[in-house]
Amino acid sequence: MTIEIDDTETRATPTLASIAQQVGVSVNTVSRALRAPNTVRAELRKRINVAMEELNYVPNRLAGCLSGTRTDIVGVVVTSLYYSEFASIIDTLQSALLDRDLQVMLANTRYNPDQELRLVRSILSWRPAAVAIIGVDHPPKVVELLKASGIPIIEMWDTGGEVIDSAIGFDHEEVGAAQARHLIEQGYRKLAFVGSVRENDRRAQKRLHGFETEAAAAGLVPVAKLTAQQGGNPDLGERLALELLDRHPEIDAVACNSDVVAFGVLRALTKRGKRMPEDIGVIAFGDNEAAACVTPPLTTIRPDRERIGRLTADAIFARINGTEPRTTVVDWHLVARDSTRRRKP
Amino acid sequence: MTIEIDDTETRATPTLASIAQQVGVSVNTVSRALRAPNTVRAELRKRINVAMEELNYVPNRLAGCLSGTRTDIVGVVVTSLYYSEFASIIDTLQSALLDRDLQVMLANTRYNPDQELRLVRSILSWRPAAVAIIGVDHPPKVVELLKASGIPIIEMWDTGGEVIDSAIGFDHEEVGAAQARHLIEQGYRKLAFVGSVRENDRRAQKRLHGFETEAAAAGLVPVAKLTAQQGGNPDLGERLALELLDRHPEIDAVACNSDVVAFGVLRALTKRGKRMPEDIGVIAFGDNEAAACVTPPLTTIRPDRERIGRLTADAIFARINGTEPRTTVVDWHLVARDSTRRRKP
DNA sequence: TTGAAAGCGATACCAG
DNA sequence: CTGGTATCGCTTTCAA
Numbered sequence: 001m002t003i004e005i006d007d008t009e010t011r012a013t014p015t016l017a018s019i020a021q022q023v024g025v026s027v028n029t030v031s032r033a034l035r036a037p038n039t040v041r042a043e044l045r046k047r048i049n050v051a052m053e054e055l056n057y058v059p060n061r062l063a064g065c066l067s068g069t070r071t072d073i074v075g076v077v078v079t080s081l082y083y084s085e086f087a088s089i090i091d092t093l094q095s096a097l098l099d100r101d102l103q104v105m106l107a108n109t110r111y112n113p114d115q116e117l118r119l120v121r122s123i124l125s126w127r128p129a130a131v132a133i134i135g136v137d138h139p140p141k142v143v144e145l146l147k148a149s150g151i152p153i154i155e156m157w158d159t160g161g162e163v164i165d166s167a168i169g170f171d172h173e174e175v176g177a178a179q180a181r182h183l184i185e186q187g188y189r190k191l192a193f194v195g196s197v198r199e200n201d202r203r204a205q206k207r208l209h210g211f212e213t214e215a216a217a218a219g220l221v222p223v224a225k226l227t228a229q230q231g232g233n234p235d236l237g238e239r240l241a242l243e244l245l246d247r248h249p250e251i252d253a254v255a256c257n258s259d260v261v262a263f264g265v266l267r268a269l270t271k272r273g274k275r276m277p278e279d280i281g282v283i284a285f286g287d288n289e290a291a292a293c294v295t296p297p298l299t300t301i302r303p304d305r306e307r308i309g310r311l312t313a314d315a316i317f318a319r320i321n322g323t324e325p326r327t328t329v330v331d332w333h334l335v336a337r338d339s340t341r342r343r344k345p
Numbered sequence: 346m347t348i349e350i351d352d353t354e355t356r357a358t359p360t361l362a363s364i365a366q367q368v369g370v371s372v373n374t375v376s377r378a379l380r381a382p383n384t385v386r387a388e389l390r391k392r393i394n395v396a397m398e399e400l401n402y403v404p405n406r407l408a409g410c411l412s413g414t415r416t417d418i419v420g421v422v423v424t425s426l427y428y429s430e431f432a433s434i435i436d437t438l439q440s441a442l443l444d445r446d447l448q449v450m451l452a453n454t455r456y457n458p459d460q461e462l463r464l465v466r467s468i469l470s471w472r473p474a475a476v477a478i479i480g481v482d483h484p485p486k487v488v489e490l491l492k493a494s495g496i497p498i499i500e501m502w503d504t505g506g507e508v509i510d511s512a513i514g515f516d517h518e519e520v521g522a523a524q525a526r527h528l529i530e531q532g533y534r535k536l537a538f539v540g541s542v543r544e545n546d547r548r549a550q551k552r553l554h555g556f557e558t559e560a561a562a563a564g565l566v567p568v569a570k571l572t573a574q575q576g577g578n579p580d581l582g583e584r585l586a587l588e589l590l591d592r593h594p595e596i597d598a599v600a601c602n603s604d605v606v607a608f609g610v611l612r613a614l615t616k617r618g619k620r621m622p623e624d625i626g627v628i629a630f631g632d633n634e635a636a637a638c639v640t641p642p643l644t645t646i647r648p649d650r651e652r653i654g655r656l657t658a659d660a661i662f663a664r665i666n667g668t669e670p671r672t673t674v675v676d677w678h679l680v681a682r683d684s685t686r687r688r689k690p
Numbered sequence: 691t692t693g694a695a696a697g698c699g700a701t702a703c704c705a706g
Numbered sequence: 707c708t709g710g711t712a713t714c715g716c717t718t719t720c721a722a
Contacts, residue, residue, distance in 0.1 A: 056490055062407050064701070068700075068701055103450060105449070126407065127358075144401060295639070360715055370693085408716040691722105
């Protein structure tokens with residue numbers, strides 16, 4: 001009697017069963033050879049490894065995670081990928097997660113709340129171990145879903161307001177206030193604010209609000225203000241600055257909501273023959289890699305993105321291991337460069 | 346007789362079965378209500394949807410993809426996340442994939458081949474529908490795994506050499522050659538090359554090689570050359586430029602391997618009192634958002650990142666639908682700005 | 691139009 | 707140390 005094995009050399013991706021069959025052991029011996037190598041006889045283990053190598057076996061995590069308890073995905077939801085805004089957060093976070101074999105699933109909402117809901121839903125459908133998401137302001141349904149998921153949720157970049165679970169970021173109102181304070185300290189009095197302040201970018205709104213409030217506190221209202229709904233870039237900055245000069249020629253300082261906008265502002269002011277920092281001061285936010293290389297070097301506020309990324313990874317591990325949720329405020333620094341150094345210290 | 350249902354109100358994540366039970370239908374009716382709504386009576390469908398909404402049901406894709414045929418993940422492997430190098434590729438790619446409900450799983454190798462192997466393996470373990478990866482030069486085992494996976498593999502950013510499946514990018518040697526050609530056309534004769542040229546960054550190496558070859562063809566060897574293994578940034582550029590001036594004061598043009606390095610080079614040259622473009626010309630690669638905003642505005646080469654992202658998404662769909670692999674060369678442009686305009690046109 | 695039942699590929703608990 | 711067997715949550719024939 002012959003047992004016919006219909007192993008018709010189908011070039012299907014190998015499974016645990018394939019190699020179990022080839023080695024002549026049971027499926028779960030192979031599984032253990034992977035999961036708990038020392039529970040398998042050395043010689044067997046070796047043959048199993050050889051077979052895996054030969055067949056280019058790659059475990060199927062869909063199956064693994066479905067049956068096992070944990071998933072090794074961490075959902076990361078950002079609002080933008082451009083201009084280094086969050087790149088180094090993602091970079092640091094990703095590499096820290098990798099050390100624990102966690103895989104990043106990335107989503108970019110582009111500041112669109114509908115998109116955000118859709119993406120969060122999509123990410124949750126992968127049953128991630130945790131979700132890290134930019135901002136603390138989300139559509140109610142997003143909050144509901146994230147809460148209902150029962151996994152650790154780390155909100156990054158911003159703090160304040162209602163936090164779903166844990167947050168790691170800083171107070172953007174304070175950043176705006178610091179911009180105003182610095183300009184005032186340097187002797188500027190006719191303050192303006194320009195930049196991209198989108199309807200759904202609460203952080204930008206907070207910075208603007210903080211700026212206005214601080215200026216008002218110093219008796220400097222009204223402040224000229226020119227914002228746009230589109231994303232920030234140098235051309236926008238240039239356009240807004242030119243318009244600002246036309247409308248308010250008396251302006252002697254400009255705060256920008258981002259460095260890339262400030263780059264264009266500097267260009268516009270230079271074209272109009274303004275001397276910086278003497279005639280007019282410029283301060284921004286973000287500390288883009290080029291901020292120290294433009295003319296004049298740009299005074300700006302530098303958030304500690306690496307730290308946020310690292311602490312987020314730490315928080316994810318901690319929460320997974322059962323520690324309590326917490327909110328961590330991360331320092332930022334005002335980097336004074338020549339675009340505002342009116343008063344020699 | 347009483348049937349005891351041990352439905353101990355466990356706050357577990359709802360499954361298809363949960364809502365099937367609540368609505369009083371079978372599991373696969375609910376499944377069909379999701380997958381093929383018009384095969385379910387309207388009234389029933391409605392009740393099912395209500396239940397899903399109430400319970401905040403999110404389908405478990407691990408299960409779905411395990412049982413079904415398709416996976417909706419696309420693995421995206423990049424070598425860096427900093428400095429906008431690939432950000433807009435990822436951004437465009439991601440949003441194009443989203444239109445087809447494909448989810449990006451991101452990995453960053455940081456130019457480390459061991460990491461690359463590990464990450465590719467990890468990504469393949471999720472049984473993605475396709476993989477998009479930066480570069481056409483990978484460790485042999487990576488190539489083997491990707492080939493064995495049987496899914497579409499799109500190599501981005503570079504072309505030439507052996508392609509695994511499909512490629513969308515451009516010839517980096519030509520870019521380097523174009524840098525040299527432009528400098529020579531503008532009348533520069535003592536050419537130098539500086540920047541980060543890592544051991545595992547084949548693209549950077551190709552650009553350097555193309556530059557040297559083109560210069561040699563014009564009888565301009567030897568070219569001074571100063572490279573580093575670390576990643577490019579303005580400080581590196583400044584350091585290298587200062588060293589270059591010390592060693593080769595006769596230099597009259599510098600090609601940089603990236604814009605961020607060039608930013609530092611400009612700063613160094615300015616500090617040393619060099620006039621640009623008169624005394625010395627500078628050309629770079631990348632067209633960083635700030636390239637037009639530094640002093641002098643930087644001549645550089647602009648790759649079309651959006652196009653690469655979009656075409657990669659297109660290629661993924663096409664390959665999934667059975668079209669043949671192909672290599673697509675994407676245009677790039679030399680953007681001449683004031684850092685090299687010696688000859689007035 | 692709806693339901694029952696058989697997998698998908700791995701894990702985990704129990705036996706042997 | 708090794709092998710059955712149930713199970714994870716969903717999709718997918720095949721019947722009813």
